[in-house]
Amino acid sequence: MSISVRGITKRFGEFQALRGIDLDVATGELVALLGPSGCGKTTLLRIIAGLESADAGVVRFAGQDATDWPVRKRKVGFVFQHYALFRHMTVSDNVAFGLNVKPRRERPSKAKIAARVAELLKLVQLDWAGDRYPAQLSGGQRQRVALARALAVEPDVLLLDEPFGALDTQVRQELRRWLRRLHDELHFTSVFVTHDQHEALEVADRIVVLNAGKLEQAGAPDQVYDAPSSAFVHRFLGSVNEIPGELAGDQVRVGPLALERPAHLAAQFSAPDAPVKVLVRPHEIAVERAGERGGGAWQAEVKAVRMLGPIVRLELLPDGGGPVLEAEISRERYEQERFVAGERVGLSLRRFEVYGADAA
Amino acid sequence: MDGAEFALRTPTRRRLHKGPLLAIGIAVAYVAIVLVLPLVTVFGEALDKGFGLALAAITEPDALAAIRLTLTVAAIAVPLNLIFGLAASWAVAKFEFRGKSVLVALIDLPFAVSPVISGLIYVLVFGAQGWLGPWLVAHDIHVIFAVPGIVLATMFVTFPFVARELIPLMQAQGKDEEETAISLGASGWQTFRRVTLPNIRLGLLYGVLLCNARAMGEFGAVSVVSGHIRGLTNTMPLHIEMLYNDYDHVGAFAVAALLTLLALLTLVAKSILEWRSPELRAHHP
Numbered sequence: 233m234s235i236s237v238r239g240i241t242k243r244f245g246e247f248q249a250l251r252g253i254d255l256d257v258a259t260g261e262l263v264a265l266l267g268p269s270g271c272g273k274t275t276l277l278r279i280i281a282g283l284e285s286a287d288a289g290v291v292r293f294a295g296q297d298a299t300d301w302p303v304r305k306r307k308v309g310f311v312f313q314h315y316a317l318f319r320h321m322t323v324s325d326n327v328a329f330g331l332n333v334k335p336r337r338e339r340p341s342k343a344k345i346a347a348r349v350a351e352l353l354k355l356v357q358l359d360w361a362g363d364r365y366p367a368q369l370s371g372g373q374r375q376r377v378a379l380a381r382a383l384a385v386e387p388d389v390l391l392l393d394e395p396f397g398a399l400d401t402q403v404r405q406e407l408r409r410w411l412r413r414l415h416d417e418l419h420f421t422s423v424f425v426t427h428d429q430h431e432a433l434e435v436a437d438r439i440v441v442l443n444a445g446k447l448e449q450a451g452a453p454d455q456v457y458d459a460p461s462s463a464f465v466h467r468f469l470g471s472v473n474e475i476p477g478e479l480a481g482d483q484v485r486v487g488p489l490a491l492e493r494p495a496h497l498a499a500q501f502s503a504p505d506a507p508v509k510v511l512v513r514p515h516e517i518a519v520e521r522a523g524e525r526g527g528g529a530w531q532a533e534v535k536a537v538r539m540l541g542p543i544v545r546l547e548l549l550p551d552g553g554g555p556v557l558e559a560e561i562s563r564e565r566y567e568q569e570r571f572v573a574g575e576r577v578g579l580s581l582r583r584f585e586v587y588g589a590d591a592a
Numbered sequence: 593m594d595g596a597e598f599a600l601r602t603p604t605r606r607r608l609h610k611g612p613l614l615a616i617g618i619a620v621a622y623v624a625i626v627l628v629l630p631l632v633t634v635f636g637e638a639l640d641k642g643f644g645l646a647l648a649a650i651t652e653p654d655a656l657a658a659i660r661l662t663l664t665v666a667a668i669a670v671p672l673n674l675i676f677g678l679a680a681s682w683a684v685a686k687f688e689f690r691g692k693s694v695l696v697a698l699i700d701l702p703f704a705v706s707p708v709i710s711g712l713i714y715v716l717v718f719g720a721q722g723w724l725g726p727w728l729v730a731h732d733i734h735v736i737f738a739v740p741g742i743v744l745a746t747m748f749v750t751f752p753f754v755a756r757e758l759i760p761l762m763q764a765q766g767k768d769e770e771e772t773a774i775s776l777g778a779s780g781w782q783t784f785r786r787v788t789l790p791n792i793r794l795g796l797l798y799g800v801l802l803c804n805a806r807a808m809g810e811f812g813a814v815s816v817v818s819g820h821i822r823g824l825t826n827t828m829p830l831h832i833e834m835l836y837n838d839y840d841h842v843g844a845f846a847v848a849a850l851l852t853l854l855a856l857l858t859l860v861a862k863s864i865l866e867w868r869s870p871e872l873r874a875h876h877p
Contacts, residue, residue: 334777382775
C-alpha cells in the first residue's frame with residue numbers, strides 16, 4: 233500500500249520536531265528515514281503509524297486520507313527499538329496477540345492461529361522458542377519475535393523504529409540482511425528509521441535524509457551517497473574531508489590545485505570569486521608516490537598509516553598548511569605501494585562537491 | 593600484600609568480606625529487635641493466661657463487632673482506592689496533561705499529614721458544627737461518629753498506597769507495549785486487560801496489600817471520627833486501645849494478635865501469588 237505524506241508539521245512545546253514534510257512511499261518499497269537524533273524521523277514514523285498526531289498536514293494510505301484514522305484502522309505493523317515484547321506472555325502468545333484480539337467473527341480458530349504462529353516462528357527461525365518468555369531470549373531473537381508478531385496480522389505497512397539500534401554490530405548486520413531478504417520475499421511496504429548510514433545504504437531501496445525537522449534529500453542509496461544535495465547530507469552519509477577553497481572564474485582552487493568548476497554550481501554562486509568548502513570522501517582522494525606519473529601538483533607528507541581491514545587509511549599533511557586529510561586506499565593497492573609515515577606523496581581529487589563556505 | 597592475596601582467593605572460596613558480614617549482622621539484629629521480638633511478645637501476651645481466655649476475648653460481642661467493622665471498612669476503602677490508584681497512575685504514567693505535578697503532589701498528601709489532622713478535617717467538614725453539618729443533620733445522614741466517617745477517614749489515609757506503588761512501575765515500563773497492542777488491533781480495554789494489567793499486577797497486589805494492612809490498622813484518623821462507641825463504631829485498633837486502657841491485657845493482646853495474624857496472612861498470600869507467577873520464575877530460574 234502506498235503512503236503519501238504532505239506538509240506534516242509537529243511541535244512539542246518549544247521544540248519544532250517537523251517543519252512541513254512531504255514524502256511518498258510506493259507500494260512494496262523499503263524506505264529508510266535517516267538522520268541524526270532529534271531530526272524528527274521517529275516523530276514522522278509515529279505520525280504515519282497514528283501513534284502521534286500532526287499539528288498540520290495530511291497522511292494518505294493508498295490515496296485515502298488517513299490523517300484522522302485511529303491506529304487500529306491503519307493496519308500498520310510497528311516494531312520498536314526495544315522490541316516491546318509482552319513480557320508476561322510466551323513467544324507464541326506474543327506472536328498470536330494480534331490474532332487473539334480480533335473480534336470473534338473475524339478471529340481464526342485456535343488451531344489456525346497455532347498453525348499461523350508456527351509458520352511465522354519458522355520464518356524468523358525461532359520455531360524452537362515458542363514456549364520461552366522474552367526475558368530468556370537474546371536481543372536479536374527478541375527483535376525477530378517482534379517482527380513475527382507484527383507480520384502476524386498481515387499489515388499493509390511495516391514501520392520500524394531503529395529496529396536494530398539496540399543490538400551489537402554483528403547481530404545488527406545479520407538481522408538487517410535478513411530483513412532485506414524477508415522484504416524481497418514478502419514485498420510489504422516498509423519504512424524504517426535509522427541514524428546509521430551503513431544500515432540505510434545496505435537495506436533501503438530509497439533513503440530519505442532528515443535534518444532539524446526538514447527533508448534534506450530523498451533518493452536511491454547511490455544517488456544520495458554520490459550526489460548529496462547539501463553539505464549536511466554529504467557529511468551524514470559517510471566520512472568526509474572538508475577543505476577550504478575558492479571560486480575563480482570557471483575553476484575551483486583547492487590548495488595549489490585548479491579544478492574544473494562543477495556545472496551545477498553556477499546557480500548557487502553569483503559572485504565569481506566566492507570562498508567555498510570542498511568536500512571529498514576519503515576514497516576519492518588519489519594518492520601517488522611523489523615523482524611518479526607526475527605525482528600530482530599537490531604535495532603532502534604521510535603522517536600515519538592505519539590498517540582497517542580491507543582498506544588502509546592514510547593521514548596526510550598537505551604542503552602549505554590546511555587541515556589534515558584522510559585518504560583511503562584498498563588493501564591491494566597498499567600492498568603494492570607500501571606507503572610509510574614520513575614519505576612524500578602527490579594528491580589529486582577524483583570526485584568532490586563544492587558548497588558555500590558558510591554551509592552548515 | 594594481604595589484601596591482594598585475599599582478593600585472589602575470594603573467587604574460589606566465596607568467603608564473605610568483613611563489610612558484608614557486618615551489614616548482614618546489623619540487618620538481622622535490627623529485624624530481630626524491632627520486628628520479631630514485639631511480634632513474639634504480642635502472641636506471648638495473648639496466650640499468657642491460656643488459649644481459652646484469648647479465644648473468649650476475641651469472641652465476646654464487642655470484639656466481634658469491632659472485627660466486623662474493621663473488615664467492612666477495609667472491604668469498602670481498599671477497592672475504592674484500588675480503582676483510584678489504577679486510574680491515577682495510568683493517567684500520570686502514560687499521559688501528559690496540565691496539573692500532573694499537582695496531582696502527584698496531592699497523592700502524597702496523606703503521607704505528609706498526620707492522621708489525626710486528617711480525622712479532624714473530616715470532623716470540620718462533616719461534624720455537627722462543621723460546614724456540611726446542618727445539611728447532614730437536616731437530612732438525617734450520620735457521617736461523624738458513624739461508619740461513613742470511619743470509611744472516609746480510612747480512605748483518605750490509605751489512598752496513596754496503590755498509586756505510589758504503581759506510578760514508578762508504569763513509568764519505567766513506558767508506553768511501547770501498549771502502543772504495540774493498539775497497532776496490532778487491540779481495543780483500549782483489551783490493551784488494558786491483556787497488556788497493562790498483567791504487567792503491573794504484582795505491584796498492584798503489593799499496593800493493595802499495603803493499603804489493606806493500613807486500612808485495618810489505621811488508628812489516628814479513625815480515632816478522631818469514630819467516637820469510640822463500643823460495639824458500634826469501634827474498629828479493632830480502637831477496641832485494642834480501649835481494652836488496654838481498661839487493664840485487660842489478655843483481651844488487648846488477643847485482639848492485637850488477631851490483627852497481626854490478618855496482616856501476616858496477607859503477606860503469605862502475596863508470597864504465594866508471586867511464587868505461582870510463571871514468568872517471574874522464568875526471570876529468576
